[in-house]
Amino acid sequence: MGRFVVRRLLSAVLVIWVIVTLSFFLMRAAPGGPFDADRRLHPTVEANLWVTYGMADMIRSHKAGRVTDVLIQKGDTVSSHQPILRLDDGTTISSPRSGECLSILVTTQDLVKPDQNVAALKTPLVQQYLTAMASYLSLDFGVTFSSEGQRTVFETIAQTAPISMELGIYAMLIALFLGIPTGLVAGLRPNSWVDYTSMSMAMTGVSLSEIVLGPMLILVFAVHLGWFELSGWATPSAKILPALTLGLIYAAYFARLTRGGMLDVIRQDYIRTARAKGLPESTIVVRHALRGAILPSVTFLGPALAGTLTGSVVVERIYNIPGVSEFFVSGALNRDYPLVMGVVVLYSGLLVVMNLLVDIGYAFLDPRVKYD
Amino acid sequence: MVLSPPTVSSSIPTTTSPTPASAVFRGTVVPPNQKAPADNVFVFVEAGPEFLDPNKISESSGNQIAMNLFEPLLNYARGNGPPVPGVAAKYEVSPDGLTYTFHLRKNALWSNGRTVTAQDFVYSWERGLRPATASRNAQLLWYIRGAKAYNQGQSTDFSTVGVVAQDDFTLTVELETPTPFFPHLVCYIAYAPVPRETIEIYNENWTRPENMVVNGPFQLTEWAFRDRIVMKKNDRYWDAENVRLAGAVALHTENENTAFQLYESGTVHWTPAVVPAEKIPILMRDGRADFHIDPLMCVSYYLLRMDQSPFDNPAVRRAFNMAIDKKRIVDHVLRSGQSPARNLVPPMFEPISGYVPAQGDDYDPERARKLLAEAGYPNGTGLPAIEMVFNTFEGNRLIGELVQRNLKETLGIEITLINMEWKSLLQTLQRGDFHFGRGGWCADYPDPMTFLEVFDSRGESNYAGYKSAEYDALLAQIRKTAHVTARNDLIQKAEKLLNHDVPMVPFYFYTRSYLLKSFVRGFEPQYQDHHLLKYIYFE
Numbered sequence: 001m002g003r004f005v006v007r008r009l010l011s012a013v014l015v016i017w018v019i020v021t022l023s024f025f026l027m028r029a030a031p032g033g034p035f036d037a038d039r040r041l042h043p044t045v046e047a048n049l050w051v052t053y054g055m056a057d058m059i060r061s062h063k064a065g066r067v068t069d070v071l072i073q074k075g076d077t078v079s080s081h082q083p084i085l086r087l088d089d090g091t092t093i094s095s096p097r098s099g100e101c102l103s104i105l106v107t108t109q110d111l112v113k114p115d116q117n118v119a120a121l122k123t124p125l126v127q128q129y130l131t132a133m134a135s136y137l138s139l140d141f142g143v144t145f146s147s148e149g150q151r152t153v154f155e156t157i158a159q160t161a162p163i164s165m166e167l168g169i170y171a172m173l174i175a176l177f178l179g180i181p182t183g184l185v186a187g188l189r190p191n192s193w194v195d196y197t198s199m200s201m202a203m204t205g206v207s208l209s210e211i212v213l214g215p216m217l218i219l220v221f222a223v224h225l226g227w228f229e230l231s232g233w234a235t236p237s238a239k240i241l242p243a244l245t246l247g248l249i250y251a252a253y254f255a256r257l258t259r260g261g262m263l264d265v266i267r268q269d270y271i272r273t274a275r276a277k278g279l280p281e282s283t284i285v286v287r288h289a290l291r292g293a294i295l296p297s298v299t300f301l302g303p304a305l306a307g308t309l310t311g312s313v314v315v316e317r318i319y320n321i322p323g324v325s326e327f328f329v330s331g332a333l334n335r336d337y338p339l340v341m342g343v344v345v346l347y348s349g350l351l352v353v354m355n356l357l358v359d360i361g362y363a364f365l366d367p368r369v370k371y372d
Numbered sequence: 373m374v375l376s377p378p379t380v381s382s383s384i385p386t387t388t389s390p391t392p393a394s395a396v397f398r399g400t401v402v403p404p405n406q407k408a409p410a411d412n413v414f415v416f417v418e419a420g421p422e423f424l425d426p427n428k429i430s431e432s433s434g435n436q437i438a439m440n441l442f443e444p445l446l447n448y449a450r451g452n453g454p455p456v457p458g459v460a461a462k463y464e465v466s467p468d469g470l471t472y473t474f475h476l477r478k479n480a481l482w483s484n485g486r487t488v489t490a491q492d493f494v495y496s497w498e499r500g501l502r503p504a505t506a507s508r509n510a511q512l513l514w515y516i517r518g519a520k521a522y523n524q525g526q527s528t529d530f531s532t533v534g535v536v537a538q539d540d541f542t543l544t545v546e547l548e549t550p551t552p553f554f555p556h557l558v559c560y561i562a563y564a565p566v567p568r569e570t571i572e573i574y575n576e577n578w579t580r581p582e583n584m585v586v587n588g589p590f591q592l593t594e595w596a597f598r599d600r601i602v603m604k605k606n607d608r609y610w611d612a613e614n615v616r617l618a619g620a621v622a623l624h625t626e627n628e629n630t631a632f633q634l635y636e637s638g639t640v641h642w643t644p645a646v647v648p649a650e651k652i653p654i655l656m657r658d659g660r661a662d663f664h665i666d667p668l669m670c671v672s673y674y675l676l677r678m679d680q681s682p683f684d685n686p687a688v689r690r691a692f693n694m695a696i697d698k699k700r701i702v703d704h705v706l707r708s709g710q711s712p713a714r715n716l717v718p719p720m721f722e723p724i725s726g727y728v729p730a731q732g733d734d735y736d737p738e739r740a741r742k743l744l745a746e747a748g749y750p751n752g753t754g755l756p757a758i759e760m761v762f763n764t765f766e767g768n769r770l771i772g773e774l775v776q777r778n779l780k781e782t783l784g785i786e787i788t789l790i791n792m793e794w795k796s797l798l799q800t801l802q803r804g805d806f807h808f809g810r811g812g813w814c815a816d817y818p819d820p821m822t823f824l825e826v827f828d829s830r831g832e833s834n835y836a837g838y839k840s841a842e843y844d845a846l847l848a849q850i851r852k853t854a855h856v857t858a859r860n861d862l863i864q865k866a867e868k869l870l871n872h873d874v875p876m877v878p879f880y881f882y883t884r885s886y887l888l889k890s891f892v893r894g895f896e897p898q899y900q901d902h903h904l905l906k907y908i909y910f911e
Contacts, residue, residue, distance in 0.1 A: 032795025035508075037430075039813075040802065040832035042511050044524045052506040058525065105524045117503075117525035143576075147422040149506075150576045159597045215629075223633065230637060231630045232599070232623075320630045322598035335795055 001363065008359070012352040019348045020136065020341065024129055027332075027340055034145045034335040043074060043103030047120035052149065053142075055128055056102050058117040059084065061093050067110045072119075076101050084119060087112070099124055136345070142338040146330070153342035157324055161346065163233055164311030164323035167242055171308050174247025175254055180297060182251070183258025187293060188285065190263060198255060205252025214245045214318035231320035242319040246312050250304060257296040265292035291365045298365060302358035306351040310343075394452070394720070394897050395666055396709035396883050399659035406662065408891040408910035409641075412618035416642035417631045420598050420624030424579040426564040427500040430508040432901065435561050436644070437601055437622055440905045442564035443588040443609075445474050445493065445543070446555055450907045451896035452724070452818070455555045459488050459565065459587065460543075469550030469854040476541040481608045482567055484585045490537035492565035498530045499571075500562055509562040512816065515554060517546040550854040552725075553819040559902075560817075564588075589615045589906040598624050603905075616894075616909035632887075641889045644901070649767065652708045652885055662890050665709040666897035669718050670814035670882035671823065674760070674775075675836040677806055678875055682755050687747035689874040692808075694733045695740035695782040696775055698879055705770045708885050713878035716813075716827075716870055717820045717863075720899055727820055727860045732871030732878065737782040744783055752785040761800055762810035764791045771879070801835040811835060811876060815900055820863045821850060827875055838875035 035041060035049045050056035065087030072084050077100050083092035085106065093112075099121040106118050123131075135142065141153035182202070186195040205213075221241060222230045229238040265271065266289055274284045311325030324343065331339040409415075421434035426442045429435050439448075445463070446455035460474040480488040497516070500507050501523045514520040517534030521527045534546030547554060557563065567578075567585040574583045581592045589609045594602035604619040606612065623639075625631050628646040635643045647655070647663075655663040676683040676692065683689050698712035711719070714732045721727040733739075741751070749755045760775065762768040772789040779785045787808070792800060800806050813833075815822045825831055828847055829839045846866040853859045884901060894907040 030795070032799040036795055036798040036802065037508070038798075040798075041508055042832055044520075045506070045508060045510050048503045048506040048510075048523075049508070052504060105526065110526075112526075144422070148425065148428045148508075150423040150425060150428075150579065156597075218633070223637075230633045230639075231625065231627075234599070317627055318630075320625045320627055322596070322624065326598070333794065 023344045047103040056120050056122045059119045061112045061118050141342045144339045145336045153338045160324040165309045168308035170243035171246035175250030179251035179254025180258050183255040187259040187262025202252040202255040210314040217241050233321045246315045261296045262293035265289045302355040305354045310347050397665035399661045401659045402661045406890045414620040415640050417625050418622040426561045428507050440590045441586040441588045444564040446558045448559045448902040455559050472545045474543045479610045482587050488587050489540040490543040494537050495568045496566040512562045515551050549851045553817045556817045635887050643887045647885045665883050665885050668882040668884050669899040672812040672879045673876040675809045675811045675876045678837045687743045691740045691743040693874050693877045694736045697735045709883045710880040713880050717823050718881045730864045730867040752783050758787045758807045759790050760808045761790045761806045763794045763797045836875035
């Protein structure tokens, strides 16, 4: 068991590294940049932003003179030692390294002084990647672009993720306590009215999705009956509807999975053997069938937990909950590279850990599973 | 808190303020649930800013909060009047319009008790312009002499920038060119002072409630990230006796339906900019007195990329402009009081500066067909495939479909609609890789120049690729001219040139729809949506 956990943890590190690397490059390959805006920034202002966030640096002149020619254009990729400005004494100022030119800060006839910024060059992607990986290793994800560098990614997630996790835990409790017993009962009495009623409801739940259920619950219980608050996460009463919305959907999944599991198990030879031995039906169900019946649900529990603990974008939007899920969307839309990386690591980390826990859980539930 | 269901009451005594002349819509029916809260705290919804540093704020939600925490030299007036005194009690302008001298009041204090001095402004503007601050707003300070070079890092000596604290209470500012709208610029948050001692201790954490020191009418007491921002009246503010609210709360929501429900339930008193589109016709039909539509100083247009066929041909551009029925867009899709546009500059400048916009071509399918035929494309035959690009949004698609049908009817042209994710659209526009693309502009300051400068040959947002030496020369002349009438004439000339060259097809002028409880007073339509809480009270 110990060796299994160590092996799984090592492969988890590899998996997360692959995810982080893919996200890093995919994000930067997406069209548009983090500082593109409705009203375009002046190249200088944009260059200042790129430099501040460590994704570009300035080329400085090493001498004084008057510019007679600008030899490159914004957007050009320059090579190392390529001349970029010609001065009136016939000499040139060259780029110290290769890279994409973000902006040129001088024009012809300008006077330049030694050590003055003349152009901004993007830092090559590979170098950005190496620098970023080094800081990710020390769990430093930097600052978010959307806060203009005033909030760290860690703080942003630390303030919002606990709210999403709280919602996720409530929802999961509702889902398990409602879904599994319903599935068991339905599975024990297949094709009875209990089965038909509960499975119709579960089917409705699976197909409804939060986007329909949420507003319906708000309309009935918050607007018309006035029992609960419309939105927010400040009071216990505000938490009930969102937890129900998310929980009921997952309850439907668990009910269907458990029913299927029970139908499978109840026809197995070892159950027939138990019956033949004359064991009471309750012992058969609880001691023998139950563990097998919930295996499919346990499998689903891993991804379901990772999904609910990082929040549901839909539920958090509908109920206006200040959770972390919003950043999965806004981070990507705003090309907020550090923030996206933070939530990607959070989600993939949780997913890997939850799946590991599920696998360990198997060993206890299913006597046939052994990890050596 | 449990919300009680809305009660139906027929006898709530109310007085409605007279409808302001500039409003587009005001109803007369006062709905129930309009009782002023006893705690005197004004609650509104906001998109939830992530930072409140005056030197960096560029989005409207941060501005809406920070403008009540930090007071610049001058303040926006209630409504659309000229700026009123802020930290500066008065100011003088030199006859050439290049030097402003601000006289600061001696009783303006920071919330930590220190007097606000001229040096505070010098420090703030230096911080805003410092390249390392990387402020997106820095450009708004470039009107000051030497500011651009300092921001670009070409000069590292701030004494080269035209801002001098003559003494603790006198600040002189030298400008690059006469800038008649400079008093308006000075009201903007980028020109507000910031507390040096606090910033030096707390660095980027200085705007957290426990650290923040302010000089405005309100101070920050709670900031629950992405949930709410709570402000209370700042008793040390020099004009505190005229601040009538005890405090204000900005609730975070980006969901317009949630905002609407919160408003209808009475939790929220103002929903700026977030009334669900489908509710607007209902609110208007019901004649709701608390539903407002006000004009905004904003224009919506579609850019014609001028260096590509077919829009490199001026006749085709003019034909397109005349073939699109903007009134139909406004009446059938938008339906909230927008006015169809025939030119770039919105129509409200006449009472401000006397400027009467030059009207461009009207909807005229007959002439459009003729022009297109003369350009060599009779009934649209021979035209290359034309794509209309916009960002993914239901309203944009509806407008696109209407324009598509419109062009088919009038010119016989079949255009393709392409919707894109927002940043992808921006990149497409910046690269000039489009034919007909969505654009628009809102005023940075109440002057026609804010619109005209977009189409400067070297303008960053000149996505149409409009290059006219004549137009650039006119802009240069306007920048140098201080005399009002002469300046207006030049502005009109520039606009006529745009109307003739058609780098974009003006669609409509924006409006702002919002809900505001009937007991709220001191709130007037404002073309740029600047509403200071200082003026607001309940009755």
